[in-house]
Amino acid sequence: MTSNVRTRFAPSPTGGLHLGGVRTALYSYLFAKKHQGQFILRVEDTDQSRYVSGAEQYIADCLAWCGINTDESPLQGGPYAPYRQSERKDIYKQYALQLVSQGDAYYAFDTPEELESMRHDNKTASNPSPQYDHQVRMKMKNSLNLLPDEVNALLAVNTPYVIRYKVPQNEFITFNDMIRGEISNDSNLLDDKVLLKADGMPTYHLAVVVDDYLMKITHAFRGEEWLPSAPIHILLWKALGWEQAMPQWAHLPLILKPDGNGKLSKRDGERLGFPIFAMDWTDAQTRETTKGFKEIGFLPEAFINMLAMLGWSSGEAKELFSKEELIEKFSIERVHKAGAKFDFEKAKWYNHEWIKHSAAETLFPQVKALYEKENIAVQHDDLLLKIISLVKDRCVLMNDFIMQGSYFFQKPASIDTEAVKPKWNEEKQLFFQELSNVLDAITVWDAVNIETAFKELALIKNIKVGELQLPFRVMLVGGKYGPAVFQIAEIIGKDETIQRCNDFKLS
RNA sequence: GCCGCGUUGGUCAAUCGGUUAAGACGCCUCCCUUUCACGGAGGAAUGACGAGUUCGACUCUCGUACGUGGUACCA
Numbered sequence: 001m002t003s004n005v006r007t008r009f010a011p012s013p014t015g016g017l018h019l020g021g022v023r024t025a026l027y028s029y030l031f032a033k034k035h036q037g038q039f040i041l042r043v044e045d046t047d048q049s050r051y052v053s054g055a056e057q058y059i060a061d062c063l064a065w066c067g068i069n070t071d072e073s074p075l076q077g078g079p080y081a082p083y084r085q086s087e088r089k090d091i092y093k094q095y096a097l098q099l100v101s102q103g104d105a106y107y108a109f110d111t112p113e114e115l116e117s118m119r120h121d122n123k124t125a126s127n128p129s130p131q132y133d134h135q136v137r138m139k140m141k142n143s144l145n146l147l148p149d150e151v152n153a154l155l156a157v158n159t160p161y162v163i164r165y166k167v168p169q170n171e172f173i174t175f176n177d178m179i180r181g182e183i184s185n186d187s188n189l190l191d192d193k194v195l196l197k198a199d200g201m202p203t204y205h206l207a208v209v210v211d212d213y214l215m216k217i218t219h220a221f222r223g224e225e226w227l228p229s230a231p232i233h234i235l236l237w238k239a240l241g242w243e244q245a246m247p248q249w250a251h252l253p254l255i256l257k258p259d260g261n262g263k264l265s266k267r268d269g270e271r272l273g274f275p276i277f278a279m280d281w282t283d284a285q286t287r288e289t290t291k292g293f294k295e296i297g298f299l300p301e302a303f304i305n306m307l308a309m310l311g312w313s314s315g316e317a318k319e320l321f322s323k324e325e326l327i328e329k330f331s332i333e334r335v336h337k338a339g340a341k342f343d344f345e346k347a348k349w350y351n352h353e354w355i356k357h358s359a360a361e362t363l364f365p366q367v368k369a370l371y372e373k374e375n376i377a378v379q380h381d382d383l384l385l386k387i388i389s390l391v392k393d394r395c396v397l398m399n400d401f402i403m404q405g406s407y408f409f410q411k412p413a414s415i416d417t418e419a420v421k422p423k424w425n426e427e428k429q430l431f432f433q434e435l436s437n438v439l440d441a442i443t444v445w446d447a448v449n450i451e452t453a454f455k456e457l458a459l460i461k462n463i464k465v466g467e468l469q470l471p472f473r474v475m476l477v478g479g480k481y482g483p484a485v486f487q488i489a490e491i492i493g494k495d496e497t498i499q500r501c502n503d504f505k506l507s
Numbered sequence: 508g509c510c511g512c513g514u515u516g517g518u519c520a521a522u523c524g525g526u527u528a529a530g531a532c533g534c535c536u537c538c539c540u541u542u543c544a545c546g547g548a549g550g551a552a553u554g555a556c557g558a559g560u561u562c563g564a565c566u567c568u569c570g571u572a573c574g575u576g577g578u579a580c581c582a
Contacts, residue, residue, distance in 0.1 A: 012582050047581055112580075126508055129578050162580050180512070189510055189578095197580040204582050228511055228577040251512085254575070258518075261574065309531095313520060317530040336513095336520085339575065343518050346532045356545080394544040404543090419542085466541025473542055481543040 005037025006218050009063075009070075010208065012044040013055030016281030016290055017062045019342070020223060020255045020264065023307045027252060028221040029068045030308070030330040037218070041073035042211060045086045046201045052284065056084075062278040062292075066300050067323050080215040085207050092202035095210050095240060096163045096195050100143075104239040105195055107161045108132075108142040109154055131191035134169050163196040165205070165236065173231040178219070178250040178332045185231040193232050205229060209236045212247055220247040224339070225263075227251045250332055253311050254339040264342050266290060274344040278303070297397030298347075299366075302354035306347045311336050320353055352396040360389040367401045376406050383408070387491070390483050404482065408491055412478025417506050419480050420471040424506055431461050431468060432475075436498045445494045447486040454486070475504045 009025035011017065025041075032039040041063065043056050060075050072078025082088055099105035110118070115132070118140065122130035130136065137144055142164070143151045154161070167190045174184035195206040202210070212220055230249060237246045255264045258272065269276035269290070279292035293303050305321055313336075314321070314329045321329065355363065364381070367388055371378050378384045384405075391404040406413075438453050454472070458465045473485045476497065482488055489497045 010582090014582080044582065050581065108580095110580095115580085124508085128508055131578070160580095164580095177512095183511075185511070191578080194580045199580080201580085203580070208582095223576090224512065225576055225582090230511090253513080256575075263576080309519070311519090315521070317521080319519090319531060338513050340520095341518060343532070346519060349532055391544090393546095396544095464541075468541095470542060477542085479542085483542095483544085484540095485542075 003036045004218060005032055005035040006040060006216050007032040007221060008040040008042050008215065008217050010042045010044050011059055012047065013059060014050045014052050015055060016277035017059050018276055019278065019307060022066060022278050023310065024221055024223060024252055025063060025068050026304055026307055030326050031219060031332065033327045034330050038071040040215060041070040041083065043074050043084045044204065044207065045084060046207055058281065065279060065294055066304050089200055092206050092210055093196060093200065096206060099239055100163060105163050105165050106143040107151060108140065108164045109159055109161050110141050133191040134167060137192055160198040162194045162198055164192040165195050167192055173234055175234050175249065178248050179335050180251060180337055190232060205232055209233050213242050213245055217247045219250065221250045221252060224251045224254050253336055255310060256339045256341045258341050258343055297399035298351050299354045302351040306350040310340050348396050355392050355395050360385050363388050363392060366398055370398060370401060374402055376409050378409060407477045411500060414478055416474055416479040420474050421506060423467060427461065427463055428468065428471060431457065431463055432501055436501055439494060439498055445490060447490040450489045451486040475500050
């Protein structure tokens with residue numbers, strides 16, 4: 001079953017995919033799927049100076065990892081291809097020209113220097129950032145002032161030009177945002193936005209309108225930072241005669257820094273020690289890699305669950321949702337208006353919950369891959385499965401499976417002798433010397449028998465069992481962690497247990 | 508500066524005029540566990556401020572403050 005609902009995610013391929021971007025994609029996707037509609041990925045690569053090769057594939061990979069499946073995209077194509085704006089250049093120009101001939105846009109020949117001096121000259125204390133608007137446009141070098149012949153002459157000699165939208169005066173632009181309700185703006189405060197750049201590429205303003213129209217987008221989700229230019233886009237929809245087909249807007253609240261103020265940025269992640277990008281991103285120039293949620297050990301289910309709850313709530317006292325549940329429950333009405341500070345602790349909690357609630361079988365492929373990467377030899381898959389279920393409760397990030405599980409397969413890389421030192425004495429040393437023999441005598445090697453033998457010896461030696469269990473654990477595991485120690489001994493086997501005890505030295 | 512948007516505990520948040528103002532994260536205490544977790548019980552902690560509307564305001568209106576975004580031939 002399908003409906004006519006079509007949403008899109010339209011990032012520009014300039015680098016790592018920010019978690020705010022993923023959330024925008026997620027909400028668009030959830031909304032589309034809830035209404036049996038389509039979700040489209042469109043790449044907004046109109047700024048050639050910021051284009052980063054590989055970023056497009058990377059974005060597609062991030063979405064795929066998150067389970068945010070696209071119905072149409074540059075890579076898979078679709079009925080409204082191409083989905084890369086750089087490949088749609090001619091389309092935009094045609095509409096820009098249409099606006100010029102209608103009198104809704106004009107050629108502007110101002111050089112960057114001229115624009116700068118205009119801004120400089122008009123700058124006052126009460127107006128620190130002058131705009132190219134109805135007050136100044138008649139003083140600039142554009143087809144509004146120049147004679148038609150002059151314009152044609154300039155065009156004839158290939159003078160660089162841009163096409164600017166001519167904002168109508170004295171209009172109130174009001175529109176209904178699905179999240180914020182009615183929003184209105186005074187057109188006199190708007191500037192004449194560039195629609196078509198000197199290099200022939202459209203700006204976002206033109207491209208978003210043209211593409212949303214041509215691609216039949218019905219609901220447009222984007223970040224709140226676009227709210228100030230929304231009236232321009234609405235004016236453009238009207239000028240192009242497409243008002244009836246205009247999508248419904250939803251301006252999502254921003255994701256803010258956990259401390260201080262402002263939008264969450266890549267820098268904040270580095271500063272505070274958590275990822276900002278969905279997946280690892282390596283800068284082509286510096287070769288620097290910025291860590292992603294995937295690589296530090298997040299489960300995609302947990303990642304999107306966390307993101308979904310950052311700005312939306314179901315209204316129930318429930319926070320754990322699968323993608324399918326999110327699709328079913330998601331509603332625009334329940335999206336918050338205010339920005340949300342990102343809380344990495346809470347993000348980790350989601351991941352921990354997802355690991356705990358996932359079946360060992362589900363976790364298995366990832367853990368196995370992780371172990372292979374870490375060169376931890378897994379003798380039997382069954383054993384790994386057993387270990388996953390034994391330790392998953394104490395793994396917050398997938399990578400925790402390394403510390404929590406590797407000692408089952410190999411001797412601990414290091415032994416936390418400091419943990420046993422304070423209470424260590426000769427009696428205990430003797431106990432462990434004898435323990436080898438006692439353990440060796442066990443015929444049926446299981447946790448119960450090991451524990452019984454261990455406790456009997458402790459009784460004979462008159463040492464508290466509790467004081468012996470910690471050293472025993474450290475010998476087997478390497479530190480003060482892991483499940484029941486006798487269970488561990490059972491799994492690693494008699495020989496290995498005895499060997500690790502014998503290898504133990506307090507240095 | 509101007510314009511837009513926002514404002515319930517430290518954080519995420521429920522409430523859509525009448526509640527002892529949910530729940531979660533984090534924090535603290537205790538139980539369980541002679542590791543670390545998990546689990547369980549409890550605790551501290553919230554409506555920015557000021558007017559108004561109303562029998563009644565966290566909820567509606569206005570103002571103030573604060574926060575945030577925009578103010579590019581970037582998206």
